[in-house]
Amino acid sequence: QNPSAGWLEPGMKNVTIEVTDDDGNTSVAWLQVQVLNQRPVAVFARPLDGTVDTVYTFVSESFDPDGDTxxxxxxWEISDLDDSIYNVSSVSHxxxxxxxxxVSLTVIDEKGLSSATKSYSLRIANPLPIPEFEFSCPSxxxxxxxxxxxxEDGIVWQVPHTTEGDAFVAPGDPIRFDGxxxxxxxxxxxxxxxTDSESSEWNGIVSWIWDFGDASTPLSGPVVWHAYEIPGTYVVTLTVVDGFEGGETNTTTLTVHVSRAPVILTDDPISADYVSMGDIVxxxxxxxxxDLEDGIEAWMDLDRSDDSDGDGNSFNDRDRPLTGSLIVRWDLNALHDTDLDGDTRNDWLWGNQTWNQPGEIxxxxxxxxxxxVCSTEEYLITVLSVQEDDKPKSLSDLTWSDLVPNKESGGLLALIAAVLLLGWMIMREKDEDELDAEEMLEIYDVTEVEVEGGLPGMDQHKPPPQPKYLTIQERRNKESGYVRPIRTRRR
Known part of the structure; x- marks a missing residue:
């Protein structure tokens, strides 16, 4: 009698009721019910925060509670897009x-009723900037x-590099760093x-900061110059800052080896006491x-614009070795200015290794x-004339090297020393004071003597033992050494 009814679809619904009494009389009534359209529900999964490399796919899971989903x-509305995206169930972005x-989603059912808009916020992290720089030297x-x-007219840019890609330069050489x-x-x-922020091709970097690792003042800018004055190993650090909000930073480094001077091992370049005038020596x-002893191997790329080895990298060509191969040069007279440049110690132009004048050179x-990077060592050479070669040297002709014993004179010096020692032992005689001192040592039975000036002192010996008491027989024995006391009669 009291039925319950529901409708799955919205609209005007007619309800008819018919009643019949006991006599069979019938009556009919009509009722209209307006079934309202329910709003659809917009649904999609909450996205996670990501980066500029993240690919998002937004999928609609919306439904219509009283209609056909x-x-x-x-x-779809995405805040970095100017236009909305319609009638697709999923969006990749x-x-x-x-x-x-x-990101927002709104759905509309077939009756034209819109859902409430579903929105989610997400944050895209700022990626760190990419610092990159090159180095080269002008030639x-x-x-x-x-x-x-x-x-830069006529300049050829060379790249002095090591096996590991580090820089290898001489002290004082200017290096160009390009970031x-x-x-x-x-x-x-x-x-x-x-690097111009006003250009359409701006790379997004607003600041370059250079630290050269040698306590010098840091520099700023995309291109800088620096020279190292002291040999050693240094680390160059480049820090770049991008233009997003407060600026994200990132750094990269490069190791720079500043060459050490070669070590000269030669003690005597001629291995002799002297040379003869006119002889080729x-x-x-x-x-x-x-540097090679330190484990550093380096080469010079003679032109960074030319990929001479064809490996696709024009900065790593090994055109000329910088370590291992040493250049040796001689100045045969450090007191004579051969090339007339005002410096007597740089005349490396010479022919035969010979001297035409006697003396010390x-x-x-x-x-x-x-x-x-160079090392220099000076040597003194004695040059004799042909007539002087076989003559014994006079005292005025002797040099310090003649007075220093060598392996040929070692045996003679040992023999002389032995003869002198033997003669001293034979000729050495004790004087009277020394003989008296030895006699006193025997008389007083001294076991320990502190010598002052070679002689024992009077207070440096122990006293003799106290005489013992002699019996009558011992006193009468002449060999006891007993001396009878002299007695005097009192008056």
């Missing part, structure tokens, strides 16, 4: 820049320049090379590369490595 229309974004006519060039290849890792800036040289040996 398959007929729902969708409207990648955010190209870091920041905070909002002119194949020689590395010692000063920063004012113009303009750094860039912001946001996809928006990838492939852009301009073979000069002996021995030296080691200090100062010569120089110079040893240089592949980057021009």
């Amino acid at each position: 398959a007929l729902l229309q969708t409207m 990648t955010f190209l820049e870091p920041g905070l974004y909002v 002119m006519n194949g020689t590395v320049m010692s000063e920063i060039p004012q113009t 303009s290849g750094s860039y912001d890792a946001d996809p928006l800036f990838v492939g852009r090379t301009s 073979l000069l002996n040289s021995s030296a080691v590369d200090a 100062r010569i120089l040996m110079q040893v240089c490595d592949g980057v021009g």
Whole structure:
């Protein structure tokens, strides 16, 4: 009599009631019920925070509680897009820049009723900028320049590098560091090379900070110059800052080896006491590369724009070795200016290794490595004339080397020393004071003597023992040494 009814679809519904009494009389009534349309429900999964490399896929799980879900229309809104996306159940999207974004979904049923909008926020993290830099040295006519060039006209950029890709330079050589290849890792800036923030090709970097690891003042800018004055190993650090919000930073480093001078091992270049005037002399040289001893192997890429080995990298060609191969040069007279440049100690231009004048000659040996770092050693050479070769030297002709014993004079010196020692032992006689001292030692039975001036002192011996008491027989015995006391009669 009191039925319950429900409708699955909205709209105007007719309800008819018919009643019959006991006499069979019938009556009919009609009732209209308006069934309201329910709003559809927009549903999709909450996205997680990500990065610019994250690929998102948003999938609608919306439904219509009183209609056909398959007929729902969708409207997606993503805050970095200008237009909405309609009537697709899923959307794939990648955010190209870091920041905070909002993703929204609204669905509409076949009656045109819209759902409440479902929205989620997500944060895209800012990727760290990518710091990159190159190094090179300016050269002119194949020689590395010692000063920063004012113009790049005629300059060939060389790259002195080690096996590990580190830099290898001489003290004082200027190095050009170029960090303009750094860039912001946001996809928006990838492939852009301009350091000008007003350019459409801006790489996204707003600051370059250089630390050279030698306590010098840090520099800023995409391209800087620096020279190291002291040999050793240094670490160059580049820090770049991008332009997002407060700026993200990232760093990269490069090791720089500043060459040490070669070590000269030669003590005597001629291995003799003297040379003869006019004779051609073979000069002996021995030296080691200090950098190679430290385990550093380096080469010079003579032109960074030319990939001579064809490996695709034009900065790592091994065109010329910088370690291992030493250059030895001689100045045969350090007191004579052969090349007339005002410096007597740099005349490395000479022919035959010979001297035409007798006397003491100062010569120089110079040893240089592949980057021009040199060591110099000076030697004194005695040059004799032909007539003086076989003559014994007078006292005025002797030099300090003649007075220093050598292996030939060792036996003679030992014999002389033995004869002198034997003669001293034979000729040595004790004087009267020494003889008296020995006699006193025997009389007083001294066991320990402290000698002052070679003689024992009077208070440096022990007293004799106290005489013992003699019996009558011992007193009468003449061999006892007893002396009868002299008695006097009192008056």
